[in-house]
Amino acid sequence: MIEFVSGISVVCFTASYLVALACEASRLVFRSGVRGAAMIAFGAAGLVAHTIFLVWRAANEPAVPLSSAFDWYLLAAWVLASGYLWLTISNPKTPVGLFMLPVVLGLIGAAQLSSRDPFPQSPATQIWGAIHGSFNLAASVAVTIGAIAGIMWLIQAGRLARKQAPTQGFRMPSLEKLALTTGRTLAIAAWTAAAGFISGLVLNAVNRRHGLLETVPWTDPVVLRMGALVAWLVIAAVVSRSMARQPDAARTTAWLSIVSFAVLTLSILWGVFGVTRHGVPPVAPLPTAPSEAAP
Amino acid sequence: MTLAFVGGTHRTVPLALRERLAFSAEQAAEALQRFRVRFPGREVVLLSTCNRVELYAAGESSAMPPPTEQLVSFLAECRGIDAGLLAPVLSGESDEAVVRHLFSVASGLDSMVLGEPQIVAQVKQAWALAQASDTAGPLTGEMFQAALRTAKRVASETALGRERLSIPSVAVADFARGVFERFDDKRVLLIGAGKMAHETLRYLREAGARDIVVLNRTAERAGKLAARLGGRPGTFADLAVELAAADLVVSTTGASAPVVSLEMFVAAEGRRGGRPLVVLDLAVPRDFDPRIGPRPGVWLYSIDDLAAACEANRKSRQREMPAAVTIIDEETRRFMGDLHHRSTAPVIEQLRAGWTETGAAELDRLFRRLPTLDAAAQGEIRQAFERYAAKMLHPPLTSLRNESRAGPPHGLLDALRRLFDLKE
Numbered sequence: 001m002i003e004f005v006s007g008i009s010v011v012c013f014t015a016s017y018l019v020a021l022a023c024e025a026s027r028l029v030f031r032s033g034v035r036g037a038a039m040i041a042f043g044a045a046g047l048v049a050h051t052i053f054l055v056w057r058a059a060n061e062p063a064v065p066l067s068s069a070f071d072w073y074l075l076a077a078w079v080l081a082s083g084y085l086w087l088t089i090s091n092p093k094t095p096v097g098l099f100m101l102p103v104v105l106g107l108i109g110a111a112q113l114s115s116r117d118p119f120p121q122s123p124a125t126q127i128w129g130a131i132h133g134s135f136n137l138a139a140s141v142a143v144t145i146g147a148i149a150g151i152m153w154l155i156q157a158g159r160l161a162r163k164q165a166p167t168q169g170f171r172m173p174s175l176e177k178l179a180l181t182t183g184r185t186l187a188i189a190a191w192t193a194a195a196g197f198i199s200g201l202v203l204n205a206v207n208r209r210h211g212l213l214e215t216v217p218w219t220d221p222v223v224l225r226m227g228a229l230v231a232w233l234v235i236a237a238v239v240s241r242s243m244a245r246q247p248d249a250a251r252t253t254a255w256l257s258i259v260s261f262a263v264l265t266l267s268i269l270w271g272v273f274g275v276t277r278h279g280v281p282p283v284a285p286l287p288t289a290p291s292e293a294a295p
Numbered sequence: 296m297t298l299a300f301v302g303g304t305h306r307t308v309p310l311a312l313r314e315r316l317a318f319s320a321e322q323a324a325e326a327l328q329r330f331r332v333r334f335p336g337r338e339v340v341l342l343s344t345c346n347r348v349e350l351y352a353a354g355e356s357s358a359m360p361p362p363t364e365q366l367v368s369f370l371a372e373c374r375g376i377d378a379g380l381l382a383p384v385l386s387g388e389s390d391e392a393v394v395r396h397l398f399s400v401a402s403g404l405d406s407m408v409l410g411e412p413q414i415v416a417q418v419k420q421a422w423a424l425a426q427a428s429d430t431a432g433p434l435t436g437e438m439f440q441a442a443l444r445t446a447k448r449v450a451s452e453t454a455l456g457r458e459r460l461s462i463p464s465v466a467v468a469d470f471a472r473g474v475f476e477r478f479d480d481k482r483v484l485l486i487g488a489g490k491m492a493h494e495t496l497r498y499l500r501e502a503g504a505r506d507i508v509v510l511n512r513t514a515e516r517a518g519k520l521a522a523r524l525g526g527r528p529g530t531f532a533d534l535a536v537e538l539a540a541a542d543l544v545v546s547t548t549g550a551s552a553p554v555v556s557l558e559m560f561v562a563a564e565g566r567r568g569g570r571p572l573v574v575l576d577l578a579v580p581r582d583f584d585p586r587i588g589p590r591p592g593v594w595l596y597s598i599d600d601l602a603a604a605c606e607a608n609r610k611s612r613q614r615e616m617p618a619a620v621t622i623i624d625e626e627t628r629r630f631m632g633d634l635h636h637r638s639t640a641p642v643i644e645q646l647r648a649g650w651t652e653t654g655a656a657e658l659d660r661l662f663r664r665l666p667t668l669d670a671a672a673q674g675e676i677r678q679a680f681e682r683y684a685a686k687m688l689h690p691p692l693t694s695l696r697n698e699s700r701a702g703p704p705h706g707l708l709d710a711l712r713r714l715f716d717l718k719e
Contacts, residue, residue, distance in 0.1 A: 156473060163600040165469045165608055168454045174476040175571065245569040247592030 008053050010074075014108050016046030017081065017101055024097035027169035036092050043085045043097070050078050067118040069271075072133055073111035077104045079141050093171045099148040113272050128203040135196030136226075139189050140264060143233070146185030147261030150254035153178040157251065179250035182257045183240060189260065190230075190237035197230045225267040232263050297434065297634065299360035300393040301367055302342070302349030303385040305407050312384065316374050318343035320424065326373040327428040333369065334361055338432035340439065342400070342421040344414070346407050351397060353434035363387030391631050394438060398623045398630075401442040402449040409612050410455035410619075415446045438630065445626040452622060455615040462601045463491060466575045467498035469604060471543060474573050474594055478504040484541035485509045486534070486555075487548030488520050491577045491598075495545050496524055508537055512548075535559060539566035543573045546582035554582040564590065575601070628700070636699035642708050643692060645717045650684045 020042040023035055054074060061067075084100040156172040166172070217223070236256040243249040308316065318326060323341045330339045336358030342349045350370060352360035361369070367385050371378035388396055396405070401418045403410040422439040425431035431439075449455055475481060483504045485492055488511060496507065507526030511517035514530050521528035529537060531554070538544070538555065548554055560583075574595040576583045581597055588595035658680055662673055691711060698704035711717065 160470060160473050160594055163470075163596060163604060165465060165604040166473065168611075172473070174472060175474045176476040180476075243569075247564065247567070247569050247571070247590070249569050250571070251591070 008049050008056070010053070010108060010112065013046040013049040013053065013081075014105065016042045016049060017104055017108075020046060020084075020097060021101040021105070024095055024101065027095050027098075028167075039097065040085070040088060043081070043088060047078070047081050047085055050074070050081060054078060061118065067129065067133070068116050069114035070111045070116040071118075072137065073107045073114055076137055076140050077107035077111070079137070080104045080107070080144060083141075083145065091173070093169075094173060095170055096148070099151060100144075103144050103148070110268055110272055128199055128206055132196055132199040132203050135192045135199055139193035139196055139229075139233070140268075142185045142189035142192060143257070143260045143264045146182050146189060146257035149178045149181035149185065150257035150261075153182060153250060153254040154258075157254075175250060179253065182250070182253045183244075186233070186237050186240050186253060186257055186260065190233040193226075193230045193233045197226050200226065221270055225270045229263055229267050233260055236260055297353060297355060297360070297638075298390050298393040298438065299352045299363065299366065299387065300349060300389070300396060301363050301370065301385050301387045302347060303381075304347040304349075304405065307386065308348075308384045312376075312380065313346075313348070315376055316348045316370070316381070317345065318348065318374070320420075322373070323421075323424055324428050326370075327425060327430045329373060330369065331428070331430050334358075337361070338425075338435040339430045340421050340425040340435050342418060344417045347400070347405075349400070351393065351435060351438070353432065353438070355434070391627060394441075394630050394634075395623060395627045397438060397442045398445040398626055401446040402619060402623060403446070403455065404449075404616070404619055404623070409609075410615070412450070415443065415450075418442060418446070434634075437633070441626060441630045445623060448622050448626070449619045453615040453618045455612055455619050461494070462577070462598065462605055463495040463498050465604050465608065466495055466577075466596060466601050467502060470594065470596055470601075471499070471573050471575070472502065474571055475542065478502045478543075481506065481542035482540050483507045483526075484537050484544045485520075485524070485526065486544065486546040486582060487511065487550075487578065488516065492545050492547040493524070495575060495577065499543070499545075500525075504543075508541070510534060510537060535563055539563040541572065542570060543575070544583075545575045545577065547577045548582050550578070550582060551580060553580075553584045554578075555584060555587065557584045557586045560584070560587045560590070560593075567592075577601075631702075632700040635703045636696055638703055639695045639699060639708060642711055642717060643695065646688060646691070646711065646715060649715060649717070650688060654680045654684055 020039050023039040023042065026035060054071070057071060080100055081104045084097055084104065087094065087096045087100075152172050153175060156175055156178065159166065159172070160175070172178070236259070240249070240253040240256055243252050246252070303313070303316070305313065318341060323343055326341055327339060330337070330352075334352070334354075337352055337354040337360050339353075340351045342351070348370070350366055352366060354360045360366075364382075366387065367382050368378045370376075370385070371381045397418075399405045401415060403412065403414050406414055418439065422431065422435075422443075425435065471478075478499060481504060483496070483499055483506065485496060485507060488509075496504075499507075507521075507524060508529055509517050509521040509524060509526045510529045510531055510533060511520060512531055514528065517528040517530060520526075534555070538560065546554065569592065571592045571594065574583055574587070574593065576595065576597045579598060583595055583597075585595070585597070587593055658677060661676070662668060668676075695704055695707055695711075698707050
């Protein structure tokens with residue numbers, strides 16, 4: 001049994017999600033009585049393998065569970081894959097997988113390109129590290145869901161504006177539901193991203209005080225990209241809220257959500273390929289300098 | 296002939312005659328009882344809807360189903376119609392054609408509105424009535440169950456019957472539902488009293504709409520309409536106010552010029568608080584100025600827009616026809632194969648019985664000659680005999696099954712009877 005569980009790799013659940021995505025895409029080509037069951041079966045199989053993989057890593061890593069960039073991306077993918085499965089079961093006619101599964105696969109790809117080494121930590125920084133990671137995870141998931149809802153809103157609005165009946169197998173949720181989702185996720189994303197950024201600053205200060213990590217400078221790509229993302233999300237949420245009573249508010253919010261996702265994607269790419277001092281162990285121990293301001 | 300059918304539909308029987316020919320549930324039960332007395336030992340199911348009256352009869356060797364003429368006369372007698380009037384408009388079929396026809400009917404391929412789903416329930420009801428009247432049997436049972444299975448396959452594997460075809464249903468299900476998630480918290484404004492508005496409101500009520508305002512030129516007429524539709528009355532003087540409060544407008548006045556101009560709408564727009572507005576303009580000429588359509592947050596559909604969507608749906612259904620026909624062909628072949636194979640059962644039974652009896656007699660003789668054999672050894676030998684018999688019978692039985700797929704295997708059955716000296 002242990003041999004079987006330890007043998008589950010990223011390829012296992014990636015392949016399952018790919019098959020589920022192929023099933024979703026086939027909606028546009030032909031009808032099938034068994035496709036729904038196949039989609040759920042492959043999605044569930046992928047999620048089970050994904051869960052076992054993460055649990056196995058959490059149980060066997062010497063550091064705090066799931067504390068590497070690799071784990072963070074896989075955890076974000078897991079949250080979205082769970083959402084996909086739940087939405088597919090509750091709304092089998094909506095092709096939500098066409099939008100969610102590529103993001104899930106993209107996050108798995110980002111995980112593969114990221115370091116599997118856990119971020120250096122001590123008992124003093126573990127809680128702040130967990131808070132920082134959790135808020136960033138929540139913000140990323142909220143931005144992704146909001147963008148998916150925004151794209152669906154634009155597709156549905158386009159269909160209604162062209163006065164076309166819905167395409168078989170490609171039935172979108174109502175504009176009302178999608179607008180509600182984009183508005184709420186944008187607000188949640190702004191709050192959680194801000195909380196993630198602030199907790200990151202606190203974490204950096206604690207690290208510095210205890211000399212655990214090198215100080216992350218203000219000009220570090222991670223600080224810049226996170227700052228830019230938070231600034232954008234706050235502006236987008238404020239604009240969306242201020243336009244709430246305008247006739248075109250839903251369309252504006254849909255676009256703001258999509259742009260937020262683009263900003264998040266750029267931020268992730270920057271994080272994957274850019275040079276940073278974020279989460280890097282100190283080269284040499286720092287002298288204690290508690291009075292110095294943390295970035 | 297094992298299966299027989301006679302019937303007429305909206306295509307062949309004029310409405311006046313169809314009205315006389317139609318059976319109520321009580322009349323159908325009575326007709327089934329009469330059939331049982333008239334043609335004992337036969338099975339029958341009567342399907343009577345507003346568009347068709349069909350009699351499905353079945354029987355085997357000793358009690359074959361009645362020929363078409365007798366079935367026509369029977370229907371005529373049940374409804375008190377001259378058989379001479381019915382004969383030219385009713386058609387009859389036998390065996391495979393009956394199965395194919397029933398499968399097509401149950402799948403909605405023979406319906407006035409292609410792919411309409413109500414026919415499945417009507418076929419189920421007809422079958423249930425025959426069961427209750429004790430006129431159904433194994434043949435009709437298998438045929439109707441196969442028909443319902445076929446209808447389910449057609450419904451799940453093709454898009455036939457998926458798209459809506461009536462303007463009110465398309466307006467509500469395909470467009471209004473595309474904008475709004477729920478209707479119980481929406482204000483519906485009905486302007487005018489066109490017939491199509493009533494049907495549209497019925498769909499909206501089914502979708503949950505409760506807050507309905509009815510506007511008409513005269514307060515009296517608006518009051519009557521509102522009472523009937525469960526809404527609140529108003530007059531055209533309230534139009535601008537109600538337009539600002541409404542979420543969905545159904546407009547069907549007989550006015551010769553637009554009732555809602557662009558200027559009137561723009562004036563109301565500011566008081567709407569940015570809420571989206573769905574307008575179903577079912578009037579000809581249009582009640583809403585078409586320039587209102589492109590305004591942000593407005594989803595305006597004229598009757599031509601909705602008719603075009605209906606027509607696209609109709610074409611989409613037509614495109615599904617070949618796939619549905621393929622399913623019906625497959626299911627018909629399968630059913631007929633099973634039916635033909637069923638006719639081989641007596642021969643197979645005799646063949647098996649002959650081999651079993653001969654084997655048992657030989658085993659008895661062998662065991663008498665070898666009294667020292669213990670029970671375990673006897674059991675082994677008995678099992679070996681049974682395996683041998685099964686293996687020897689397998690090829691002829693497989694040939695019978697394969698032959699049944701193409702039709703009744705009369706030649707093979709005859710050969711088996713002669714080869715193994717089986718009785719008819």
